[in-house]
Amino acid sequence: MNQQCLVAEFANREKLAIALEALGKDGYSPQDYSVVTASDSANELSGGDGGIADSPPSEKTTGAATLAGGAIGALLAAPTMIGPFLVAGPIAGMAAGAVGGGLLASVKSWGLDDKASASYEKNLQAGSSLVVIEGDNPKLNAAAQTLQTCDPVSVDRYQA
Structure with missing residues (x-):
């Protein structure tokens, strides 16, 4: 199986919440x-x-706030704080060793190069959020299609 990583960047928390709800509706x-x-x-x-x-x-x-609050509330229920970032989901354990170095560069299995890692970290510090999904082509194709409908800044794939 050919594992890849999909990274979708969202400019604000409202768009992130919409993306997480869309992923939920897609199963x-x-x-x-x-x-x-x-x-x-x-x-x-x-x-x-x-x-x-x-x-x-x-x-x-009120509707937008409820949507954002519910989705983000689920995100913040069990995050791991790593340096200046909150990480929630399966990558939290992998990224836990990132305290001394760059958060995204530490997760080598994603296939991000140093330039992409630095760019994402800069954008995170400026208020963006990332959704990261690992998997095979069919899984990532479906996720990319869903996330593209939620007005992302970018949706990029990396070879794991």
């Missing part, structure tokens, strides 16, 4: 993918400043 469970995000996500998701809005949110805003 993927949290054990099938990993999510990497900046460690300040918990503060950002909890509201950050603690302020109270001047008016109640609209139905559309």
Whole structure:
């Protein structure tokens, strides 16, 4: 079997939440993918400043917040903090040794080169999130098709 890795980058938490919901609707469970995000996500998701809005949110805003909160809540339920990042899913154990070096470069089985790793880490620090799926061609083809519908910054494949 030819193992590969799919890395989808999302610019913000709302798009990440939509992507995770889409994966769920396609039959993927949290054990099938990993999510990497900046460690300040918990503060950002909890509201950050603690302020109270001047008016109640609209139905559309409430729906988006519920969607984002549910999907991200599942992500944050059991993450592993590695340096400045939160890692949830099957790769958390593999990435645990990354404290001394780059997070993504430490997971050599993904096939990322140093340039791609550094680029992803820079984007993570700027607020992006990654969804990582390992598998064979049919699995990754289906996942890529689903994730492309969720407005990713990029969806790239690497030879594991």
